[in-house]
Amino acid sequence: MADEGYLRFFPYDAPYDNQREAMDRIYNSLAREQDVLFEGACGTGKTLSALVPALEYARETGKTVVITTNVHQQMRQFIAEARAITRKEPIRTVVFKGKKSMCHIDVGYEECQVLRDTTREYVDTEQDREQLEQREQELLEASQAGEDGAAEARSTVMSELETLGDDLSDLKSNVCEHYYNNLTADTSEFFSWLFADVRTPDDVYEYAEQRHLCGYELLKEGMEGVDLVVCNYHHLLDPMIREQFFRWLDRDPEDIIVAFDEAHNVEDAARKHASKTLTENTVDQSLDELEDTDDPRRQPAKNVIGAFRRALSQVLDDTLSYGEKKRVKENWKDLPIANDDRRDDLTLAFLQTYSGQGINADLEQAQALGAALDQEYEDAYKNGETTTRQECQTLQAARFIALWMAEGGKGGQYPVVSVRRNEQTNEVYARAELYTCIPQQVTRDLFDEVHASILMSATLRPFDVFEDVIGLEDPATMAYGLQFPEENRRTFAVETPALFSSERGNPETQAEIADVLRDAIRMTPGNTLAFFPSYAEAERYFELVSGTVDAKLYRDEPGQSVEDIRQEFSNHDHAALFTSLWGTLTEGVSFDGNDARSVVVVGVPYPHLNDRMEAVQAAYDAAFSDRGRDAGWEYAVEIPTVRKTRQALGRVIRSPEDFGVRALVDKRYTEAARRDMGKYSVRGTFPPEERTEMLDIAPEKLKFAMLNFYGDKDAWGPEGPPAP
Known part of the structure; x- marks a missing residue:
């Protein structure tokens, strides 16, 4: 294929060399109906590298391109790129939201x-x-x-x-x-x-x-016959919504080319879409609903739904003491109910409390009654007998219980009961949930039915793990590191104590890390981004550093407007922003030039290792036991953690002229830890070309290294650099 084919959709003067190569490879993969895993460093033009050949191939073959993300900033970027494209080569684009x-x-x-x-x-x-x-x-x-x-x-x-x-x-x-x-x-x-x-x-x-x-x-x-659709993940990851979505496009799945941006997020997003819940309140409303009907199917429905309600109460009473129940707050708290050698405690309690002609038969009757009641509610609303469309709680409850009994004991499903306090009534109530551990149970069908998919991110590697997790077979893979001059960046692995949870309260460790942060902020000719394993740690070091540096300090908190704090932070010429690696500023947000000249990652941001995470690890161990590796730990914990760290590092150096320092503050990032700390070292999980750029450095030496680097770049004004 000649360049002139796809380049008609390239809106700028000329692509980077890596973009041109990626475009060729993606176009050829689409022609083979082959999925593509595409890793490209932040700021290297992944979106256009995927969109341009996809639009060309779709135009030639009468297909539609769907590009999707779960990051608001990226949605805005898609719109900007699509506008630039349509000014050069008109395309019909629809940007769709819920x-x-x-x-x-x-x-x-x-x-x-x-x-x-x-x-x-x-x-x-x-x-x-x-x-x-x-x-x-x-x-x-x-x-x-x-x-x-x-x-x-x-x-x-x-x-x-x-x-x-x-x-x-x-x-x-x-x-x-x-x-x-x-x-x-x-x-x-x-x-x-x-x-x-x-x-x-x-x-x-x-x-x-x-x-x-x-x-x-x-x-x-x-949407019928458009060239490009921009949408959110849920339009593709929810099977029911996806079916409708393709119908609105008037396209068969094989006529759809799907591009997932920030594709490292597909794993968690798919898991959320697959998981099903039923609250105690819905069960109670279902039982009230059954009291108001004289349908002969009422009693079988009450048998199963009532027994499930009693089982929920029993699990709560058996698991939570009176004092523990008093301490339950407004956020959901999991109560572990899974067992290694038998069905979960909720199912066992349900089987003990149920009485009737048979659970399966009663569930069929309950679902049939629920469907009939739901139709009655729709007819009543449609005919003007009611002013709102009532939803049938019996149908919801019966369907969930049937799913729970059929799927809850299967591999990859984790049954759990959670509790929370209603802020209005102060009552504690429960929720049953089937948590899906392995995302490919959702994603495999999507990738099998569309013509081809392009999954792109700055952090997809290792590719074989990503293929396993989301269910791709033999995709084309390509990876491009930062194409910008290597002399414009330094990546330091700072040998501070490993910030394990048991170490976080150590005053000496806190003092050493706070000193590193002060040095990094002082020696940065511009703004500094500081990422931590949690918002609590970000707050801790914000307080320790406050008042000790000549810079404006900001602290990102849950519930704040990310865009507002980003704008205010970027408007300063010497500021530091403290935030969590699990927050929204780690990806899809651009900081150019002095907006963020240095980035500091403190600690290794392992996810909260709760019972759900252990269930995911166990599911991966069982599903991928033939891989010759500790699949549970690597797939569920270590690799997602390093991806999150790499995303944070990508907030700086966004163009060929840009320059900056990236500091990893925790000895687990060092080469020495790779030799001495076993699976707790994370250096080896980074891609090879990124590892070769990491320079191990003692904490007290970081300020001198930054002074030399930024001095070579003439980054300070006439007043010169601060004293180290």
């Missing part, structure tokens, strides 16, 4: 579905009435002219008109005016406006709101 964020009347999904169906029926009935009114007028004229049978036919038509009038009256209370206008107005102007540029969901919402239209439904109508 219904909730675009609804003009703020109703839930089920209610919206009924409103939409009712509105469509209302419009169809109006059209029928118009036709009958026209026919009635014709028959009136015929009757006045003396035609035989015209008067009798007119009487029949008038009777039908009266019935239609009653139908319209019944339907009117559940009509969405915005969607009604979609169906009855000329919306061609909207689609001309939509494809004249790349419009954001906010643009669409504002346009539709001004004209009293439903922008969400208009977008769905406009």
Whole structure:
């Protein structure tokens, strides 16, 4: 394929050398219907490297490209790139978000579905009435002219008109005016406006709101035959949403090319989409619902749902003492119920408390009753008998219990009960959950059914592990490190004590790390990003360093606006931002030049090693026992941790002219630890070319190394560098 083919979609002067190579390889992989794993260092143009050949191949073969991310900053970047592309080679692009964020009347999904169906029926009935009114007028004229049978036919038509009038009256209370206008107005102007540029969901919402239209439904109508769709992960990872999504595109799955950005996040996102929950409140509402029906299937439903409710209470009582229950807070707290040699405690309690003709038979009856009640609720809302669309709690409960019994004992599923306190009522209530440990149970079907996928990130390696986890077979793999001059960066592994959780409270360790942070901040001619294993550790060192450096200090906290703090931090010329490696600033956020000249990673940010993580490790050990490695620890803990660290390091050096220092503050990053600390050393998990750049250094030497590096770059102004 000649360059001129795909380069028509490249919006800038010329691609980097690695971009051109990646484009060729991706195009050829798509032609072979081969998935692609594409690692490219931050700031090296991954998005265009994937989009450009994908758009070319899709244009040639009549397919649609779907690019997706779960990072808001990346969504904005996609829009910017798509706008740049369409100014050179026009493409039809739709940027799609969920219904909730675009609804003009703020109703839930089920209610919206009924409103939409009712509105469509209302419009169809109006059209029928118009036709009958026209026919009635014709028959009136015929009757006045003396035609035989015209008067009798007119009487029949008038009777039908009266019935239609009653139908319209019944339907009117559940009509969405915005969607009604979609169906009855000329919306061609909207689609001309939509494809004249790349419009954001906010643009669409504002346009539709001004004209009293439903922008969400208009977008769905406009997706047919588009070149590019930008969306969130859940449109592809949720099987039910994915099926609808492809239908809106009017594409079979084999006509879809999927590109996942920040693909290292697919593992956790898929796990969340696969996991199913049922709260104690839903079970209680289901039992109340059953009391209000006289359907003969009520008793079988009460048998299974009531027994499950009693089992939940028993698990709570057996697991939590009175004092422990008093200490439960508003966040969910897991209660371990899994057993190594038998089914979980909740299932055992359920089997003990159940009485009836048989669990499976009663569950079938419960689900059938739930489906019937759900249809009644929909009909009542549709006919104007209720003002909201009631959801059937019995159906939800019965389906979950059936899934729990069928899947809860299988490998890769972790049954768990959690508790939390309701802030309004102060009551403690429980939730049963089937937690999916192995993401490929969700992702494999997606990758099998689409034409091909491109999964890109700055941190995908080791590729074989990623292939195992998400279920890819024989993908093309490519990795490009930083293409910018190596002399523009230094990566130091600082030999401070290993910040194990048992070491974090040690005053001597804290003092040594605080000194390293002070040195890094002082010796940085610009801003410093400091990442920690948790927000609590970020707060600890923020307090230790505050007042001891001549720099403005910021602390990122959960619930704060990331964009607001990033903007304020970037506006300073000498500041430091303290945050968690598990927060939102580690990826998808750009800091250019002095906005973040140095980045410091303190500690190794292992995830919280709770029972869920142990279940994931056990599942990986069982699933990948033939790999000749400690799959549980490596797949579930070590590799995701190093990916998170590498993402943080990528916040600096974003262009060929940029320069900076990356400091890893924990001896587990050093070469000596690789020899002496066994599996707790993480140096060997970094890609080879990144390891070769790491320079081991004593804590007290870091300030001199930074002084020399930034001095060689003439990074300080006329006043010169600070004294080391």
